[in-house]
Amino acid sequence: MEHHVTLDSQQITLPTSGLWPKLPAVGGVIGVVGLGLAFLLQGEDPQRLAFSYLTGFMFWVTIALGGLFFVILHYLARSGWSVVVRRLAEKVAATLPLFAILFLPIPLLFMHDLFHWSDAAAVAHDPLLQHKAPYLNIAFFNLRAVIYFAVWIGLMIYFNRASQKQDASADFGITARLNKRSAPCMILFGLTLNFAAVDWMMTLDPHWFSTIFGVYTFAGCVIAIFATLILMSLRLQRRGVLEGVVTGEHYHDMGKMLFGFVVFWAYIGFSQFMLIWYANIPEETIWFDHRWHNGWQPVSILLAVGHFAIPFFWLISQPAKRSRFAMTAGALWLLFMHYVDIYWLVMPTPVPSGDHHAMVAQAFQPAATDIACWLGIGGLFVAYLGHLLGQGSLVPKADPRLAESLTFESV
Amino acid sequence: MAHAVVADIDPIQGRTALIEGEPSFHDITEVVSAPVEWKPPLGWYIFLGASMALTSLLGVSIGWLFWEGTGIWGNNIPIAWAWPIVNFVFWVGIGHAGTLISAVLFLFRQKWRTSINRAAEAMTLFAVACALIFPGIHIGRPWLPYWMMPIPNQMGMWPQFRSPLMWDVFAVSIYGTVSLVFWYVGLIPDLATMRDRSTTKIRRLAYGFFALGWRGSFRQWLHYEKAYLMLAGLATPLVLSVHSVVSFDFAVSQLPGWHTTIFPPYFVAGAIFSGLAMVITLMVICRKVFKMEHIINLLHFDRMAKLILLTGTLVGFAYSMEFFIAWYGGNTYELFAFTNRAGGPFAWAYWTMIFCNVVTPQIFWWKKARTHMGILFVASIFINIGMWFERFVIVVTSLHADFLPSSWDYYRPTFWDFATFAGSFGLFFTLFTLFVRFLPMVAMAEVKSVLPQAHVHNRPE
Amino acid sequence: MLAEFPDPETLMHACAKVRDAGFTCWDAHTPFPVHGLDKAMGLKRSMVSAFVLILGLSGAAAGMLLQYWTSALAYPIVISGKPFFSWPAFVPIMFECGVLGGAIGAVLGMLLLGGLPRHHHALFNSEAFSRVSDDAFFISIEAQDPKYDAETTHAFLDGIGAQAIEKVMED
Known part of the structure; x- marks a missing residue:
């Protein structure tokens, strides 16, 4: 097999025309305007802003985390076919430092609005929260967030630096080394992702618990990154970039992964629901109860149908996975559903309300701040991603398995 | 000996030989057919005899059970499920590796699976057969299992489909059926080989009957490959669902230690973990006895050991997550169930499980261990033991001390518990021993297709 | 008519030529599925x-x-x-x-x-064909093919790299 491949620089660098080079500017404007609007629109309801912000943050950060997972998995599996899109995933993961900054408002501004357990007065009246205090306290929560971001950014830098170094040196030893180190890296990633999901979304309702919660979030991350990679490469190809590099074979395979993880997500989601529904223990069932009343019922049904049934039949056939239209529509739809999923996880959280500050789950009431936060964080993410994409090659051009990936045939 | 044959030369690992020693297509046929065509060695008869002796112990145990009733076992309130369910889950778990290797690895284009998938699938079938015995006899009324079938009966009653035990009946029997079909479809081309090589009329008729008139026509191959892909695509979610359903038996209840949402994926990981260990145990022996060291070589063990390390890590993660949530949830009963596991009267079982399932596989971080037959063999036995104990811990420690302290009790197995369990191993090994004698234990057609000379590099338009 | 070919590559190129020659009642026979042969034979996706x-x-x-x-x-x-x-x-x-x-x-x-299961097929009458499940590669063209002609088809198969050609009869 031929190991040395030469690709035109035009094929593997960001197009100089169209929207791509303007992404940092456009995204930056949208980001600043969006976040600014969010603060202006909050009006009388700063608590709502906190939840809108967390929803937007979780949606975008799970995409970046999916990118990191993809890169580590690529090396762990010694995968060949995915070389041509790995650099795109690396760039998505490289936005993680931005998210470390965007996380700051959560502990600094929104802590008490979001996390009931952070309220000392509430803890004083709640023996369960007292029991959980060694884990659920502000200092430890912040420390854990620092650890998560340190691990993620550390892993990202480790893999991305090595990968970029290989572009210049064409040193095959780098791949060999990353293959070896990827296993412990994956363990670190899995543990931090699991506990980040617990910390940032499960503890919103501090009485509720589910051992599978981290796995559920993980399934969402993987769907998000595959949808993002498909969209990115399809859009880049509109400008002739990656043409002949990412082929129908790769879309077919990414489509399979997307399909597979849609099924995996449904499996995990259904397992969690069914076990809690069946045992019907009030302390657990209440969580689903909140997601079935106050206007949430249609959202729950939409999630089951739109996040599983529709993409299942949309993506099941072979021709669909090779069709640009079907893949674009499927990926966009799944990203939308991923947002619905995050919204459904975050929003129906019980918050103190009324004169007696009784805990009442928030009703389904879309707010302008939801969209503003989504746009704001997304704009900054896209701006930074656009900036990163402009640097260097979009394909790991000296990867030893690049030739295999280019000639890859999906069966 | 030249170790220089590759399917694809990997630029990193260099020449990784899926099959060592540059065999021709015909060499593969010869080596694989040999055990089926030769007069078996004395050792084969001895092993078969010993396995059948153990199987008869199973027969005696079941006979005595039917005569005397379930009182011969140690099962008693509060531990009513005890060994039969432990053994059932243990065997179903073993039965997961076959489908993993044949279906999941097939979908992930792991070509190395071709050397071991046939034997692993056979192992799956035999393990499922052993598993099905236990729920069948556990009810203690062997003349009534038809109540679990959805058939009109004289009582005008129907099965209770809200019971997870009914899900089990469907999941395990359908899993057995689909695995059998998958295995048989994979066998068809090789049965044709055996037919075409046969020297006696009886063999020709027997193999010919099951080969269905296969003649290697590419128009047949086209549909065959598609059907195989489809079966793999169906078997993959099936294998996940089966052990998930088994986990539902426990997890839909309200019993502390059983009711936790991570059970389905955690059981699946554990099942694959134990099944791979059993494949290693069997393959270490088979490759030696049947001189297939070049077909089932170090590369295959290396990969399997890596998968064991992966699934073992997932199992270890689930253990810790259960513990964390038991504390975090703040439910007194749940927390007690877990401290009681680790520090109560059955702590010995818990720590045996931890040692075997979490500590043992760590040795596979080292490549030396992944490719050393002795270490592989010993570690795989440890993992089998550990996975049996995992089910013991889940079933027994959760039941022996639940909500009502006045009914707490310690559990002791009887002689007949041991005899039944040992007997099931007899059945398993009897079936496997017969399999390696009468059917090709390596998928010849598939191995041939991963030889380098099978690839066409300059394709016509 | 049954023609034997030495290896998958020759077989595949031969198949492409048989396809292009416009035969319809023909088939390739291999001990394992040869990757890419469906295109060379001009077969549609399996249903x-x-x-x-x-x-x-x-x-x-x-x-x-x-x-x-x-x-x-x-x-x-x-x-x-x-x-x-x-x-x-x-x-x-x-x-x-x-x-x-x-x-x-x-x-x-x-x-x-x-078309399975099948009790018998004329090809099984051929001695050489028993190696199809071992290591031999064949192309068979049936006599009812409209383009079939004993002599020209023989010459055609010979010309596209067949090692050995034999006529197989129904019983």
């Missing part, structure tokens, strides 16, 4: 997946209907306070029945489309 989809969905529907009918209509009985039609509890069996249907569809599809 086995349609069988799988239809039977799989029917199986799932049948599984759910069975449970609905028995639990909610024929023999309704309250179990742990759950509704008669408690769909979440019926999903596992629905899924299993769907897989069973799909698996039956895959096997049926393969057998029907591949």
Whole structure:
């Protein structure tokens, strides 16, 4: 097999025309305007802003985390076919430092609005929260967030630096080394992702618990990154970039992964629901109860149908996975559903309300701040991603398995 | 000996030989057919005899059970499920590796699976057969299992489909059926080989009957490959669902230690973990006895050991997550169930499980261990033991001390518990021993297709 | 007419030529599925997946209907306070029945489309053909093919790299 491949620089660098080079500017404007609007629109309801912000943050950060997972998995599996899109995933993961900054408002501004357990007065009246205090306290929560971001950014830098170094040196030893180190890296990633999901979304309702919660979030991350990679490469190809590099074979395979993880997500989601529904223990069932009343019922049904049934039949056939239209529509739809999923996880959280500050789950009431936060964080993410994409090659051009990936045939 | 044959030369690992020693297509046929065509060695008869002796112990145990009733076992309130369910889950778990290797690895284009998938699938079938015995006899009324079938009966009653035990009946029997079909479809081309090589009329008729008139026509191959892909695509979610359903038996209840949402994926990981260990145990022996060291070589063990390390890590993660949530949830009963596991009267079982399932596989971080037959063999036995104990811990420690302290009790197995369990191993090994004698234990057609000379590099338009 | 070829590559190139020559009643025979031969032979995608989809969905529907009918209509009985039609509890069996249907569809599809099982075939009369399941590669062209002609077809097969050519007769 031929190991040395030469690709035109035009094929593997960001197009100089169209929207791509303007992404940092456009995204930056949208980001600043969006976040600014969010603060202006909050009006009388700063608590709502906190939840809108967390929803937007979780949606975008799970995409970046999916990118990191993809890169580590690529090396762990010694995968060949995915070389041509790995650099795109690396760039998505490289936005993680931005998210470390965007996380700051959560502990600094929104802590008490979001996390009931952070309220000392509430803890004083709640023996369960007292029991959980060694884990659920502000200092430890912040420390854990620092650890998560340190691990993620550390892993990202480790893999991305090595990968970029290989572009210049064409040193095959780098791949060999990353293959070896990827296993412990994956363990670190899995543990931090699991506990980040617990910390940032499960503890919103501090009485509720589910051992599978981290796995559920993980399934969402993987769907998000595959949808993002498909969209990115399809859009880049509109400008002739990656043409002949990412082929129908790769879309077919990414489509399979997307399909597979849609099924995996449904499996995990259904397992969690069914076990809690069946045992019907009030302390657990209440969580689903909140997601079935106050206007949430249609959202729950939409999630089951739109996040599983529709993409299942949309993506099941072979021709669909090779069709640009079907893949674009499927990926966009799944990203939308991923947002619905995050919204459904975050929003129906019980918050103190009324004169007696009784805990009442928030009703389904879309707010302008939801969209503003989504746009704001997304704009900054896209701006930074656009900036990163402009640097260097979009394909790991000296990867030893690049030739295999280019000639890859999906069966 | 030249170790220089590759399917694809990997630029990193260099020449990784899926099959060592540059065999021709015909060499593969010869080596694989040999055990089926030769007069078996004395050792084969001895092993078969010993396995059948153990199987008869199973027969005696079941006979005595039917005569005397379930009182011969140690099962008693509060531990009513005890060994039969432990053994059932243990065997179903073993039965997961076959489908993993044949279906999941097939979908992930792991070509190395071709050397071991046939034997692993056979192992799956035999393990499922052993598993099905236990729920069948556990009810203690062997003349009534038809109540679990959805058939009109004289009582005008129907099965209770809200019971997870009914899900089990469907999941395990359908899993057995689909695995059998998958295995048989994979066998068809090789049965044709055996037919075409046969020297006696009886063999020709027997193999010919099951080969269905296969003649290697590419128009047949086209549909065959598609059907195989489809079966793999169906078997993959099936294998996940089966052990998930088994986990539902426990997890839909309200019993502390059983009711936790991570059970389905955690059981699946554990099942694959134990099944791979059993494949290693069997393959270490088979490759030696049947001189297939070049077909089932170090590369295959290396990969399997890596998968064991992966699934073992997932199992270890689930253990810790259960513990964390038991504390975090703040439910007194749940927390007690877990401290009681680790520090109560059955702590010995818990720590045996931890040692075997979490500590043992760590040795596979080292490549030396992944490719050393002795270490592989010993570690795989440890993992089998550990996975049996995992089910013991889940079933027994959760039941022996639940909500009502006045009914707490310690559990002791009887002689007949041991005899039944040992007997099931007899059945398993009897079936496997017969399999390696009468059917090709390596998928010849598939191995041939991963030889380098099978690839066409300059394709016509 | 049966022609033997030495290796997969020669076979594949020969197949492309047979295809281009316009034969219709012909086939290639190999000990294992040769990757890419479907294109060289000009074969369409296998329709086995349609069988799988239809039977799989029917199986799932049948599984759910069975449970609905028995639990909610024929023999309704309250179990742990759950509704008669408690769909979440019926999903596992629905899924299993769907897989069973799909698996039956895959096997049926393969057998029907591949013309199996088959008691006998004229090709089995050939001595050399017994090696098709071992290490031999063949192309067979049937006499009922409109383009078939004993002499020119023989010459044609010879010209595209056949090692040995024989005529196989029905009994």
